[in-house]
Amino acid sequence: MKDLIDPIDLSVEDVDTILKLAGKIMADRPAYAHVCDGKKLATLFYEPSTRTRLSFEAAMLELGGSILGFHSADSSSATKGESIADTARIVEKYADIIAMRHPKEGAPLVAAMHVDIPVINAGDGGHNHPTQTLTDLLTIHETMHRLDNVTVGLCGDLKFGRTVHSLIKAMSRYENVRFVLISPDELRIPDYIKEEVLLANNIPFEEVEQMEDVMPSLDILYMTRVQRERFFNEADYIRLKDSYILDHTKLLNAKEDLKIMHPLPRVNEIAKEVDNDPRAVYFKQAEYGKFVRMALIMWLLGLDK
Amino acid sequence: MLKVDSIERGIVLDHIKAGKAMQIYEYLNLDELDCSIAIIKNVKSNKMGLKDIIKVNDNIDINLDVLGYIDPNITVNIVENNVIVGKKRLELPQKICNVVQCKNPRCITSIEPGLDHIFKLANKEKRLYRCIYCEDEAKTR
Numbered sequence: 001m002k003d004l005i006d007p008i009d010l011s012v013e014d015v016d017t018i019l020k021l022a023g024k025i026m027a028d029r030p031a032y033a034h035v036c037d038g039k040k041l042a043t044l045f046y047e048p049s050t051r052t053r054l055s056f057e058a059a060m061l062e063l064g065g066s067i068l069g070f071h072s073a074d075s076s077s078a079t080k081g082e083s084i085a086d087t088a089r090i091v092e093k094y095a096d097i098i099a100m101r102h103p104k105e106g107a108p109l110v111a112a113m114h115v116d117i118p119v120i121n122a123g124d125g126g127h128n129h130p131t132q133t134l135t136d137l138l139t140i141h142e143t144m145h146r147l148d149n150v151t152v153g154l155c156g157d158l159k160f161g162r163t164v165h166s167l168i169k170a171m172s173r174y175e176n177v178r179f180v181l182i183s184p185d186e187l188r189i190p191d192y193i194k195e196e197v198l199l200a201n202n203i204p205f206e207e208v209e210q211m212e213d214v215m216p217s218l219d220i221l222y223m224t225r226v227q228r229e230r231f232f233n234e235a236d237y238i239r240l241k242d243s244y245i246l247d248h249t250k251l252l253n254a255k256e257d258l259k260i261m262h263p264l265p266r267v268n269e270i271a272k273e274v275d276n277d278p279r280a281v282y283f284k285q286a287e288y289g290k291f292v293r294m295a296l297i298m299w300l301l302g303l304d305k
Numbered sequence: 306m307l308k309v310d311s312i313e314r315g316i317v318l319d320h321i322k323a324g325k326a327m328q329i330y331e332y333l334n335l336d337e338l339d340c341s342i343a344i345i346k347n348v349k350s351n352k353m354g355l356k357d358i359i360k361v362n363d364n365i366d367i368n369l370d371v372l373g374y375i376d377p378n379i380t381v382n383i384v385e386n387n388v389i390v391g392k393k394r395l396e397l398p399q400k401i402c403n404v405v406q407c408k409n410p411r412c413i414t415s416i417e418p419g420l421d422h423i424f425k426l427a428n429k430e431k432r433l434y435r436c437i438y439c440e441d442e443a444k445t446r
Contacts, residue, residue: 109437
């Protein structure tokens with residue numbers, strides 16, 4: 001595979017290869033410190049993103065490679081009206097691999113269609129964010145030591161949360177995975193995910209509004225933010241907002257080995273008191289994001305052999 | 306009853322769903338042709354009740370992908386010397402290029418006018434096509 005545009009482009013075997021390579025990198029970081037010597041990663045970020053960009057850049061630097069690029073559309077030739085295709089063609093002359101974030105859906109695919117070097121989608125609007133999905137899978141793999149036989153609770157904004165949609169698609173491919181979808185009625189998972197992914201593949205799932213009742217059954221609790229602007233009226237937001245804030249009290253019935261995840265940034269949906277709970281893995285998750293990107297860069301450049 | 310002559314050589318598009326002939330005329334850019342074209346609407350049909358027919362009095366290259374996308378049940382008859390010499394079966398095309406426009410304002414095609422609007426067949430039973438860039442459904446047919 002040349003590019004990574006959609007997380008489902010990767011087969012289960014591809015994901016397995018990347019996660020295993022990430023595991024090897026974590027176990028012996030010095031051994032990978034010069035794998036990308038002389039290679040350059042172009043980070044073409046048409047909109048700001050602190051975590052994803054830094055994670056990509058840290059990944060390439062840690063592999064011994066170099067980085068170049070821009071961090072907003074204002075500092076790119078897009079302001080002069082240059083097309084994505086032309087920008088990508090030019091960057092191809094200077095770099096060995098591209099990571100692109102763009103506010104419009106499909107922009108990284110356009111770049112990938114016009115260059116021979118690998119293109120990684122680093123987030124295209126509300127559409128795909130495959131390296132976040134890989135990060136989530138690595139976090140589950142490393143903390144649970146498996147990707148099958150798990151009950152995954154997804155909580156918060158399940159309607160607009162692209163990380164949630166991608167994770168459901170990716171996890172649905174493993175044996176005996178069950179989903180508990182916890183959200184206010186306004187922010188329930190879209191019908192097409194239910195019909196085309198869950199029902200089509202006979203994946204067990206339940207939809208609930210409160211997390212307390214289902215907490216004891218969860219192996220993973222994936223939190224997302226419930227944003228005020230997603231509600232139709234203020235009264236509903238005020239009525240429901242506290243239901244989706246995770247704190248010690250809500251965790252009373254949770255499993256001892258529950259893993260609490262969050263794609264970050266967190267605002268207030270996880271109380272700070274939870275940060276010190278050993279079940280909270282969201283900061284570790286951010287670190288896994290760097291390692292999985294290291295593995296992905298190596299794999300796409302053919303340097304994993 | 307209205308009588309329309311048969312054509313000497315060319316193409317007859319038969320079994321068009323009643324009322325869809327003008328849409329097909331536009332999709333196939335038949336207005337750009339100089340030859341005679343007959344658009345016959347609401348013809349009685351044993352199979353369909355009513356149907357439309359388009360007769361093109363010239364042997365032109367028809368974009369079968371466009372026709373297949375609009376309605377795979379249309380019959381394409383090739384006429385030579387007043388006789389039907391061939392029929393082409395239509396299938397739902399796997400991909401259509403610049404047949405429909407993506408309407409999603411969040412799609413990259415909304416800000417890059419030079420891009421081809423490409424849709425892929427996502428669900429054969431539902432005849433559902435999705436934009437290759439943003440995965441939005443094709444809205445018009």
